[in-house]
Amino acid sequence: MGALCVLCASVVKPFSPAPAILAPFQSALHSAGPQAASIEHLWWVFFWICVAVYVITIAFFFIAAIRGRRREVAVDNPAHDRRLGIFVSTCAAVTIATLFGLLFSSVATGNAIGTFANNDPRQLEIEVTGHQWWWEVKYPDALAPANQITDANEIHIPIHTPVLLRLDTRDVIHSLWIPNLHGKRDLIPGRVNKFRIQADTPGVYRGQCAEFCGYQHAHMALTVVAESPEDFARWKSHMGEGAPTPMTPAQLRGQQVFLSAPCAKCHNILGLDAYGTLGPDLTHFRSRPTLAAGQLLNTRGNLAAWIANAPAIKPGTMMPPNQLSGQEMNDLLAYLETLR
Amino acid sequence: MKRPLVCLAIFALVACHRERRPLTPTAADSSRPMPLRMGDLQPGPKQLAATGINNPYEGNAYAISEGQRLFEQYNCSGCHFHGGGGIGPPLMDAEWIYGSSPANIFTTISEGRPNGMPSYGGHIPVYQIWQLTTYVRALGGFEPQGTTSPRSEEMMAKKAEEPK
Numbered sequence: 001m002g003a004l005c006v007l008c009a010s011v012v013k014p015f016s017p018a019p020a021i022l023a024p025f026q027s028a029l030h031s032a033g034p035q036a037a038s039i040e041h042l043w044w045v046f047f048w049i050c051v052a053v054y055v056i057t058i059a060f061f062f063i064a065a066i067r068g069r070r071r072e073v074a075v076d077n078p079a080h081d082r083r084l085g086i087f088v089s090t091c092a093a094v095t096i097a098t099l100f101g102l103l104f105s106s107v108a109t110g111n112a113i114g115t116f117a118n119n120d121p122r123q124l125e126i127e128v129t130g131h132q133w134w135w136e137v138k139y140p141d142a143l144a145p146a147n148q149i150t151d152a153n154e155i156h157i158p159i160h161t162p163v164l165l166r167l168d169t170r171d172v173i174h175s176l177w178i179p180n181l182h183g184k185r186d187l188i189p190g191r192v193n194k195f196r197i198q199a200d201t202p203g204v205y206r207g208q209c210a211e212f213c214g215y216q217h218a219h220m221a222l223t224v225v226a227e228s229p230e231d232f233a234r235w236k237s238h239m240g241e242g243a244p245t246p247m248t249p250a251q252l253r254g255q256q257v258f259l260s261a262p263c264a265k266c267h268n269i270l271g272l273d274a275y276g277t278l279g280p281d282l283t284h285f286r287s288r289p290t291l292a293a294g295q296l297l298n299t300r301g302n303l304a305a306w307i308a309n310a311p312a313i314k315p316g317t318m319m320p321p322n323q324l325s326g327q328e329m330n331d332l333l334a335y336l337e338t339l340r
Numbered sequence: 341m342k343r344p345l346v347c348l349a350i351f352a353l354v355a356c357h358r359e360r361r362p363l364t365p366t367a368a369d370s371s372r373p374m375p376l377r378m379g380d381l382q383p384g385p386k387q388l389a390a391t392g393i394n395n396p397y398e399g400n401a402y403a404i405s406e407g408q409r410l411f412e413q414y415n416c417s418g419c420h421f422h423g424g425g426g427i428g429p430p431l432m433d434a435e436w437i438y439g440s441s442p443a444n445i446f447t448t449i450s451e452g453r454p455n456g457m458p459s460y461g462g463h464i465p466v467y468q469i470w471q472l473t474t475y476v477r478a479l480g481g482f483e484p485q486g487t488t489s490p491r492s493e494e495m496m497a498k499k500a501e502e503p504k
Contacts, residue, residue, distance in 0.1 A: 260462070262463055320467070321465070
């Protein structure tokens with residue numbers, strides 16, 4: 001039954017991801033937090049009531065079919081009419097009561113989700129910005145704006161902590177859907193939508209754009225890593241550091257390739273003279289599990305293919321093909337692999 | 341007293357370098373580059389304009405919309421604004437300081453121009469420069485009707501409606 005709601009949007013391509021990416025499968029029926037649990041509960045309430053209604057309706061259908069064939073219907077029988085009237089009224093009353101019950105549980109769930117952790121002082125704020133076709137994730141620091149952390153296509157959250165997601169978009173309407181944690185919420189140009197998630201079970205959960213946003217809408221995934229507060233703090237302090245200094249000659253040459261090739265026009269690397277904001281921040285991008293918003297495993301080979309000709313892998317992507325010599329490519333890869 | 345000064349002057353001349361005058365230029369020196377002409381005025385009989393580089397995207401609606409995106413993303417609008425000009429010259433009037441042909445605009449973007457126009461050559465791929473070129477041409481009203489976005493936020497130069 002859970003398979004009903006398992007949505008695996010994977011298109012097998014020459015550069016298709018290994019099963020490791022798909023392992024954190026997404027399912028609204030395997031809730032990992034209170035928000036998704038409310039939705040899952042509502043889903044099961046609707047499901048079982050609908051099953052009951054269906055079974056009863058079909059049962060009456062068969063009873064009517066069988067009895068109608070067996071018996072003559074009495075035309076003028078006031079006692080029978082009265083009984084029938086009471087029966088139909090009772091059925092209508094039960095139907096209305098059931099519908100109101102569903103309405104009430106739906107409103108109650110909506111209320112529970114909407115007011116979840118309102119004004120909770122422990123809440124963590126994260127900004128998620130949709131781009132065609134990747135997710136930008138920022139951890140703002142109100143006290144020291146310079147300490148803001150920028151990541152892409154993955155959201156790290158500590159467990160048992162309400163997380164307020166502020167959703168914005170740079171281009172078209174997207175929708176963030178992490179089924180194991182919450183329902184969908186649209187990202188609308190020109191306004192900031194908010195919603196709260198909370199994970200109580202540590203794990204990796206897949207999220208997906210749920211509003212058609214262009215050619216590569218299906219390839220706009222992200223992973224949510226729910227970890228213990230200690231692990232989260234360790235990750236966050238690591239992300240706050242600049243990129244490591246290249247050591248070997250190849251890495252140093254690669255850094256120059258990065259700066260002189262078109263890379264630095266769009267990508268940012270903390271601690272380097274590269275401030276582009278059009279593409280994902282690359283300061284620690286080798287610590288991310290995937291490339292191209294969940295489309296490729298983050299391996300050296302996939303990275304080389306992506307740099308050489310990204311539009312061949314993801315047609316329509318803003319990442320242009322790059323003509324590099326073999327030497328330049330190897331140096332660039334050697335440098336990029338240090339960005340952990 | 342006089343003799344040492346003369347000696348010093350002669351000694352100083354020893355260090356002078358006399359330039360070499362290449363009276364027989366090599367083939368590379370004597371090639372005639374075909375410039376991207378910005379005016380019609382030429383000495384002697386008129387020569388054709390350079391045809392070495394042609395815009396592969398002339399009249400291509402997709403290239404124009406991509407160029408429009410890049411125009412924002414690469415901050416062309418930072419100086420030229422949305423075609424109306426401000427810090428940089430406007431791109432939707434009839435005046436083109438460095439020429440309005442696709443090759444002229446390509447060179448302007450890739451090589452830069454004095455007084456502020458940065459050189460994008462090497463920083464962005466050639467096909468993107470051509471997309472920008474096509475878009476800038478569209479701003480000037482040079483691209484065919486129907487290729488430009490009907491929902492543009494830019495002040496696209498449009499031809500006045502002609503009486504029938």
